Amino acid sequence: MEDAKNQSAARATGSATEPGLGLADELPGGRARPKTGKSEQTRAVILETAMRLFQERGYDKTTMRAIAQEAGVSVGNAYYYFESKEFLIQGFYDRMTHDHAEDATVRMRGVKDFSDRLEIALISWLDTAAEYHEFAAQFFRTAADPDSSLSPFSNESHPARATAVALFREVLDGSDLAPKLDAELAELLPDLLWLHLMVVVLYWVFDRTPDTERTREFVRRSTPVAARVLGLSRYRVFRPIVRDAKSLIQDFILPTIGRTAVK
Amino acid sequence: MEDAKNQSAARATGSATEPGLGLADELPGGRARPKTGKSEQTRAVILETAMRLFQERGYDKTTMRAIAQEAGVSVGNAYYYFESKEFLIQGFYDRMTHDHAEDATVRMRGVKDFSDRLEIALISWLDTAAEYHEFAAQFFRTAADPDSSLSPFSNESHPARATAVALFREVLDGSDLAPKLDAELAELLPDLLWLHLMVVVLYWVFDRTPDTERTREFVRRSTPVAARVLGLSRYRVFRPIVRDAKSLIQDFILPTIGRTAVK
DNA sequence: ACCCGCTTTTGAACATGTTCAAGGTCGGCT
DNA sequence: AGCCGACCTTGAACATGTTCAAAAGCGGGT
Numbered sequence: 001m002e003d004a005k006n007q008s009a010a011r012a013t014g015s016a017t018e019p020g021l022g023l024a025d026e027l028p029g030g031r032a033r034p035k036t037g038k039s040e041q042t043r044a045v046i047l048e049t050a051m052r053l054f055q056e057r058g059y060d061k062t063t064m065r066a067i068a069q070e071a072g073v074s075v076g077n078a079y080y081y082f083e084s085k086e087f088l089i090q091g092f093y094d095r096m097t098h099d100h101a102e103d104a105t106v107r108m109r110g111v112k113d114f115s116d117r118l119e120i121a122l123i124s125w126l127d128t129a130a131e132y133h134e135f136a137a138q139f140f141r142t143a144a145d146p147d148s149s150l151s152p153f154s155n156e157s158h159p160a161r162a163t164a165v166a167l168f169r170e171v172l173d174g175s176d177l178a179p180k181l182d183a184e185l186a187e188l189l190p191d192l193l194w195l196h197l198m199v200v201v202l203y204w205v206f207d208r209t210p211d212t213e214r215t216r217e218f219v220r221r222s223t224p225v226a227a228r229v230l231g232l233s234r235y236r237v238f239r240p241i242v243r244d245a246k247s248l249i250q251d252f253i254l255p256t257i258g259r260t261a262v263k
Numbered sequence: 264m265e266d267a268k269n270q271s272a273a274r275a276t277g278s279a280t281e282p283g284l285g286l287a288d289e290l291p292g293g294r295a296r297p298k299t300g301k302s303e304q305t306r307a308v309i310l311e312t313a314m315r316l317f318q319e320r321g322y323d324k325t326t327m328r329a330i331a332q333e334a335g336v337s338v339g340n341a342y343y344y345f346e347s348k349e350f351l352i353q354g355f356y357d358r359m360t361h362d363h364a365e366d367a368t369v370r371m372r373g374v375k376d377f378s379d380r381l382e383i384a385l386i387s388w389l390d391t392a393a394e395y396h397e398f399a400a401q402f403f404r405t406a407a408d409p410d411s412s413l414s415p416f417s418n419e420s421h422p423a424r425a426t427a428v429a430l431f432r433e434v435l436d437g438s439d440l441a442p443k444l445d446a447e448l449a450e451l452l453p454d455l456l457w458l459h460l461m462v463v464v465l466y467w468v469f470d471r472t473p474d475t476e477r478t479r480e481f482v483r484r485s486t487p488v489a490a491r492v493l494g495l496s497r498y499r500v501f502r503p504i505v506r507d508a509k510s511l512i513q514d515f516i517l518p519t520i521g522r523t524a525v526k
Numbered sequence: 527a528c529c530c531g532c533t534t535t536t537g538a539a540c541a542t543g544t545t546c547a548a549g550g551t552c553g554g555c556t
Numbered sequence: 557a558g559c560c561g562a563c564c565t566t567g568a569a570c571a572t573g574t575t576c577a578a579a580a581g582c583g584g585g586t
Contacts, residue, residue: 144407218515252481
């Protein structure tokens with residue numbers, strides 16, 4: 001559990017932040033390394049090829065040899081840029097998060113009702129992720145490993161989560177519910193709504209209905225309930241229970257998922 | 264996603280129900296097959312050996328070759344009894360569920376307060392699972408695969424879940440809370456509490472504190488909140504929201520997790 | 527005793543993720 | 557030009573889960 005971290009690894013760092021179309025024109029005369037751009041390009045080719053093959057054949061059926069061959073490089077070269085096969089998934093993760101945030105923002109424009117905004121954000125995720133549902137299960141298995149850096153919670157260095165949480169902050173802030181809420185609670189909500197998305201994702205992964213219609217219905221049904229619970233939270237009677245829930249979330253949930261926004 | 268199910272597999276069926284000490288003395292002159300007991304014994308030896316090695320070295324570090332060698336059989340023979348390496352995990356799963364139910368029942372004896380009973384049941388699970396925490400992560404990754412028959416929800420043929428749900432029914436029924444609850448809600452609760460356990464398990468898998476102290480604290484803090492929410496549910500004001508939540512659970516949660524008790 | 531068919535067992539072969547020592551490329555320095 | 561060192565690239569070798577055709581028990585019918 002504490003080993004296997006000292007081989008030739010330690011390469012394949014950073015990047016993975018670009019949605020996929022980067023060509024490294026930026027920072028022409030960078031820090032201290034020449035950075036011909038050639039290297040970045042090789043990396044990009046490998047990633048693009050992998051993502052395409054994953055989508056065409058699924059994760060398990062896509063071999064590293066096939067990726068290397070299609071990308072026109074050697075197997076070892078792929079490993080020079082990506083620590084393991086799993087790390088190639090990161091590409092999807094980042095791209096999806098980016099696309100989702102963009103799409104949801106557009107769709108929410110003009111909508112004020114919190115429940116509606118939340119539903120839009122979640123449905124938007126389902127639409128964005130739709131084309132990957134086929135092999136999402138295999139990808140999910142990997143993401144569930146706490147030791148993997150691909151785990152949605154835990155493991156720092158995940159700007160994707162920050163992007164997603166920011167989106168949910170927008171869901172809340174742009175709604176008519178925001179001004180009515182307790183400030184402290186409002187502070188926790190973006191992370192909590194992201195957690196709601198994680199639950200939806202879990203549901204979605206297991207969903208085998210056509211077009212994941214069941215998950216969509218689940219979203220349509222659960223968002224109004226969530227909205228209603230939040231709406232009620234400001235009444236006096238609930239003061240104590242809201243306090244409990246808040247501290248529970250603050251002390252035990254957020255610290256575990258990477259405290260994106262907490263101070 | 265729909266293939267690889269027609270090879271030499273289809274063996275390695277049933278069983279996996281015994282906590283581990285079965286020797287097949289029962290049913291001496293069984294149905295139609297001789298069933299020397301030899302076969303069952305080989306299977307048992309392989310399973311026991313595998314479980315021991317998993318515990319000693321972890322899941323990934325235990326090779327099928329090592330299991331076979333230690334068990335004194337050939338690799339192929341292990342595959343004759345177990346469809347894959349993952350299926351060996353089932354042994355743990357079943358044993359733990361059994362031990363947990365037994366231990367929790369004893370510990371709850373005499374305790375009436377619902378919150379206390381729930382806490383006992385959950386802490387009991389943590390104690391039962393403690394020795395496996397080391398390699399639980401690796402096991403968890405497998406369990407997260409919707410296509411795997413080891414997934415805690417979905418995939419029928421899991422008596423373990425029924426056992427666990429029955430335990431939580433006992434948690435509720437033996438408490439002072441039971442008579443105060445709406446009958447319909449009470450019917451859903453066992454499954455819901457089992458879901459609570461699943462959340463705790465998720466938390467536990469990611470928990471790296473000594474003796475998983477953080478998870479224990481999480482349990483101690485979350486059970487009173489759960490109890491309070493349930494206690495409140497019988498008041499009139501909440502009628503509508505309870506109704507919403509109930510139908511949400513009934514229509515979307517339970518059917519997905521294998522409707523252990525629903526009718 | 528012998529053969530038949532079934533279950534059980536074997537071990538070599540296969541597939542695929544991963545490693546690694548060796549070599550190649552390239553920009554700059556002398 | 558020629559060399560240096562860092563960065564890239566290669567492909568064979570390795571580790572391990574899995575398959576499969578063949579062989580080895582084994583029980584009963586003749």
